[in-house]
Amino acid sequence: MTEANVSAAQSGTGSAPENWKPHIVALVCNWCSYAGADMAGTTRLEYPANVRMMRFPCTGRMSPLMILRAFEQGADGVLISGCHPGDCHYVQGNLVARRRFTIFRSLMDFIGIDLKRLHFAWVSAAEGHKWAKVVSEVTASVQEAGPLPSFEHPEGWGGIDLPEMTGSGPQDLDEQQLDAIRANLWKAASEVLTTERAGVVIGYGPGTLPGQTIPVLITETAGCEKLEWGQGCRNNLSTYVGSALEKHERVAVVAKTCDLGAISGLIREGQVRPEQLLVIGVQCPGVRDGSGLATKCLSCSGDPHPICDLVVTVEGVQESCEDPSAAALDTPDARDEQIAFLESLPHEERWKYWQRQFGRCLRCYACRAACPLCYCSTCISDKHRPQWVPTSIDHPGNSTWNIIRAVHLAGRCSGCDECARVCPADIRLDLINRKLSLEVERQYGKIGLDPEEKSALVDFRMEDSEEFIL
Numbered sequence: 001m002t003e004a005n006v007s008a009a010q011s012g013t014g015s016a017p018e019n020w021k022p023h024i025v026a027l028v029c030n031w032c033s034y035a036g037a038d039m040a041g042t043t044r045l046e047y048p049a050n051v052r053m054m055r056f057p058c059t060g061r062m063s064p065l066m067i068l069r070a071f072e073q074g075a076d077g078v079l080i081s082g083c084h085p086g087d088c089h090y091v092q093g094n095l096v097a098r099r100r101f102t103i104f105r106s107l108m109d110f111i112g113i114d115l116k117r118l119h120f121a122w123v124s125a126a127e128g129h130k131w132a133k134v135v136s137e138v139t140a141s142v143q144e145a146g147p148l149p150s151f152e153h154p155e156g157w158g159g160i161d162l163p164e165m166t167g168s169g170p171q172d173l174d175e176q177q178l179d180a181i182r183a184n185l186w187k188a189a190s191e192v193l194t195t196e197r198a199g200v201v202i203g204y205g206p207g208t209l210p211g212q213t214i215p216v217l218i219t220e221t222a223g224c225e226k227l228e229w230g231q232g233c234r235n236n237l238s239t240y241v242g243s244a245l246e247k248h249e250r251v252a253v254v255a256k257t258c259d260l261g262a263i264s265g266l267i268r269e270g271q272v273r274p275e276q277l278l279v280i281g282v283q284c285p286g287v288r289d290g291s292g293l294a295t296k297c298l299s300c301s302g303d304p305h306p307i308c309d310l311v312v313t314v315e316g317v318q319e320s321c322e323d324p325s326a327a328a329l330d331t332p333d334a335r336d337e338q339i340a341f342l343e344s345l346p347h348e349e350r351w352k353y354w355q356r357q358f359g360r361c362l363r364c365y366a367c368r369a370a371c372p373l374c375y376c377s378t379c380i381s382d383k384h385r386p387q388w389v390p391t392s393i394d395h396p397g398n399s400t401w402n403i404i405r406a407v408h409l410a411g412r413c414s415g416c417d418e419c420a421r422v423c424p425a426d427i428r429l430d431l432i433n434r435k436l437s438l439e440v441e442r443q444y445g446k447i448g449l450d451p452e453e454k455s456a457l458v459d460f461r462m463e464d465s466e467e468f469i470l
Contacts, residue, residue: 039128060093077142112351261414281308
């Protein structure tokens with residue numbers, strides 16, 4: 001970028017300097033769009049020369065990470081183009097990509113990328129004239145948007161005061177009720193180990209500080225009385241299921257209501273077989289900090305759901321016999337007002353807010369470690385050949401890491417908010433995850449707790465909306 005372009009980009013105003021021309025990257029399908037562009041050239045059709053093409057076997061191969069990297073490296077706009085639905089050489093690659101990019105587009109808008117910069121089109125090998133028209137329209141749109149705002153993080157901690165969250169969370173349980181739940185939990189855990197229904201119980205044990213708990217693995221009935229239950233039980237214990245299964249054929253895990261989505265997701269994605277897991281759902285008093293405020297359960301009832309094998313409440317222990325398909329994640333959330341407030345701001349203000357948030361990232365990857373659904377043996381952020389995500393604490397790397405991790409969890413996130421809780425920089429990762437969950441639900445329906453149900457972004461329908469595609 002020229003010095004004038006950099007100056008305009010850092011201003012965040014979107015106003016273009018005189019004689020400025022946008023740089024546009026086109027990620028195109030080899031079989032259709034690239035051939036369509038070739039036809040436009042061989043028939044000598046005139047269109048702007050601002051687009052630089054990268055060829056892929058299929059739009060299904062194009063990762064949102066590639067779009068982020070294009071923006072990082074100076075592109076002012078990105079065009080994704082492939083075969084029309086039904087014409088894909090790989091049968092359904094473009095149909096899966098359509099859903100993925102629908103959600104990614106919503107995220108880009110939420111963090112402050114003007115959608116005039118991000119375009120999608122279906123162009124067949126015979127549509128040279130359409131390719132020329134699409135490039136002209138995209139160039140004009142990006143020209144109107146101006147230079148891309150800088151990835152340099154503005155100074156300051158927040159810059160925007162979000163509306164205060166309100167919500168009661170689960171009903172408070174007094175100490176007598178909690179003692180009853182603990183006694184019933186000890187009884188359930190002892191029964192599970194005695195009858196060899198599982199080789200280990202993953203639960204909460206006493207920490208070093210008053211009211212603090214830590215994850216513990218109990219293999220002997222004598223240790224069951226170490227199990228704790230209360231407002232300090234924060235961790236999502238399904239994170240430890242995979243490592244426990246390396247030593248035991250079947251694992252029992254104590255689960256709060258907000259943890260059940262992750263357990264269902266692990267089964268849904270083939271990381272755990274149902275017969276390897278026994279879920280002990282416990283009536284939850286809400287996760288609260290030292291001041292007594294609910295930290296991540298403002299809209300949850302705290303009641304165990306039907307996917308649990310055993311249900312522990314104040315009254316006792318019982319086997320769950322309900323239909324798992326009847327269980328669904330709670331939808332209302334106290335953060336929805338904050339999301340709506342951010343969406344009401346201009347793109348420039350949203351961009352600055354999130355760049356300040358990402359600028360605090362330490363790249364400690366605590367969010368990844370706490371998330372049960374971040375289970376890849378080698379994360380893409382750790383790969384060096386090629387290195388898609390810079391590993392140093394620099395500005396573009398911070399943004400790319402936090403955005404692409406949210407994209408990978410879209411349609412999968414269980415809403416336990418462990419990532420936001422463990423973040424030492426207090427980055428509002430929960431807002432991004434919640435926004436994507438709302439968008440997936442709006443576009444493709446609510447994701448329930450039934451492990452047999454498909455995740456939204458690995459499925460498709462021919463009638464899926466594509467009103468934003470040229």
